[in-house]
Amino acid sequence: MIAELGGFSLILALFLSVVLAIVPLSGTITGNEIWMNYAKPLATGQFLFVLVSFLCLGYAFVVDDFSVAYVANHSNSQMPMQYKISAIWGGHEGSLLLWALILSGWTIAVAIFSNSLPLDMLARVLSVMGMVAIGFILFMLMTSSPFERYLPNFPLDGGDLNPLLQDFGLIVHPPMLYMGYVGFSVAFAFAIAALLSGQLDAAWARWSRPWTNVAWAFLGMGITLGSWWAYYELGWGGWWFWDPVENASLMPWLVGTALVHSLAVTEKRGVFKSWTVLLAIMAFSLSLLGTFLVRSGVLTSVHAFATDPERGLFILVLLAITIGGSLILYAIKAPNVRSESSFSWLSRETLLLINNVFLTVMAMTVLLGTLYPLLIDALGQGKISVGPPYFNAVFVPIMGLMSVALGLSVVARWRNTSLEMVRQRLWKPAVGSLLIAAVFPFVYGDGFDFSVFFGMAISLWVIFTVGLEFVWKFRHSANIGKRLSQLSMSYYGMLLAHLGVAVTAIGVTLVSVYSQERDIRMAPGDKIEVVGYEFEFQGSQRVKGPNYLADQGQIVVRLDNEELTRLKPEKRQYNVQRNMMTEADIDAGLFRDLYVALGEPLGGGAWAVRVHYKPYVRWLWLGGLMMTLGGLLTVTDKRYRKKVINGKGEKYA
């Protein structure tokens, strides 16, 4: 009964989306204010019905209603409660419902927090978001309803959630990621609304900027969490695999990063309008494309969702309408005028444009690498594989160039910057970062290493330039405290996010080059030394978890003969699906992780044991966290809370 209520509520949400997509937009064409005013209540209604639907599915999980097919396939009565709840988005159907919930959540958020928007603009934006909602809810109802029943013969117990997904990381990772993916629909809706109305001005950029920054921050957080989860859960210490599904989340993030910067330029200087609109369309399109790639089965991936060509076709049609439609609109209506403000070849505008190009090229490179096997296959040239070597070879150099431009753009001024000023202010960070990076591998490692030099040089360059820029702000101020409070939240967010880039780059460089790994057979009492740490295997014992049995190893770690910690890696067998899971145990630290995982039992109490020493691996995610916080800080800026009476032609310098 509850499940049917959920399905019914979803159908009602669909009807509301249809009305939302049509009525307010028609209102803007005919100038009918009453119709435009329907946008807010319709967005609210749509959200409430999707929420009811989501809660119904959650209820079915909580009470173990295995007559609901989706619950039976993704849950089990023995599963701990938190995983029963996170199992709502543990499969294709439920994760789509989460998608729809978040989409309607963003829609209602726009409706609530956009008091400063002119009525017609709000009506257009909400209508466009209603159109997106139609597509997704229809997709769910037609091909992938989570409310279908096994009747009359339903299973007594469920098939369990994939043990890989029974983990804290998987409780939080998909919602964050979807917040980002779907969040770009707001930037997209603003762009489409601006194209429809022809009001493509600085005010438009100012409205969509906070939404875009928040979406970008969430997406970054989602990617960071995914990487962290893969690191500790997959049991072999990797943190990025260039897997199609990971690429699918990285592409919108890269384009989103470009969009965040491009919007800043459009807001402050009124230039790059067409480019910004195109990026907004691209960021959301790539989010949709990611969804298509993951669920259609055109590419093989470790993140196997149940795939189905019928679903693939539906999403493809959806993509064609959404992306094709918006690009046609773009081609016809994008402003073709020459920008009114001018800037020289050496200015913040130019440098940001260059960075935009780098970011877009990176996204396209990832897209090419992801689709290349498919392309070759479609041309009948056989099957090929594109692996980490390709991605590393193209990604790393562009990343390096981009970091150089990043440092320059932080220091450069709007409009025009003198070469002399750049030289004067940047020679110190340039020389400093090169010198320290050249010495670093001798001090930290045991000889020169070009990767380390390169990685450290660009990271230090970013840190130094950002740091100097911050100090530069105080050159005329006697009162530091007062100056600190004068600087805007956007400015602090910018500093933090850019430092995050450097922190991540340091983590990537050092963990890639200086990781130590030992795979070794260990009988009880055996010892092994890795980078000065002594690991003693004391044997394993059987332990019983809520829905699994595990062999738990006991490993004492000593540093200079003093006990540092005891690690207890597990090899688990889950009761229902019977698959073996490696549960690594990690002693985490800011400068190094000690990572121990059990391989296979080798008889006589001995195990294949994997021991990793991972220097600076936390910095990877710390940087991701800093970028996220930076993105969120910018939104707290005072100027976004200002009321705008008339959105036309206003500009902030």
Added chain:
Amino acid sequence: MPRLILFVPLVLFLILGALLWKGLSLDPRELPSALLNKPFPDFNLTALRNPDQPVTKNDFAGKTVLVNVWATWCPSCRDEHAQLLAIAKEGMPIIGLNYKDERDKAITWLTQLGDPYQFNIFDQIGMLGLDLGVYGAPETYIVDAQGIVRHRHVGVVTPEVWTDMKAMIAKGWADAVQ
């Protein structure tokens, strides 16, 4: 003219859309028909454990074998390894195709995790992999006694997959020469 430039994204998207549409009808888990029921491609490479020992496809002729494509850079291969050991214990010969890998690392791997393979073909530049149409590691092929490729599995060989494979091998192939 500048107006036409604005159509470029649309055109690019249409090309991409056509590609994806075509992609829907292709199954990435399927072997290109060119190789199914065709002889295993010829190759002339060396054994993993001994760089001086040449191996060719004659080295596994005369019996039905599994050819398993693996590499130390491949996370799923680690997951698969226990199952391969179990299969080898059942008496099924497995030939390893060590794909785009480093010799030392691969030998260490086998020493530490156990060696389910009769021998390993060392395909460092991936030429044999290319001839076979390897999409990524791991992949497992069933090659019959006449050296004909009979089945391809992309991804980890799980107990269920192995059960299916066993059934397939037991059934044999209608056009096989006895």
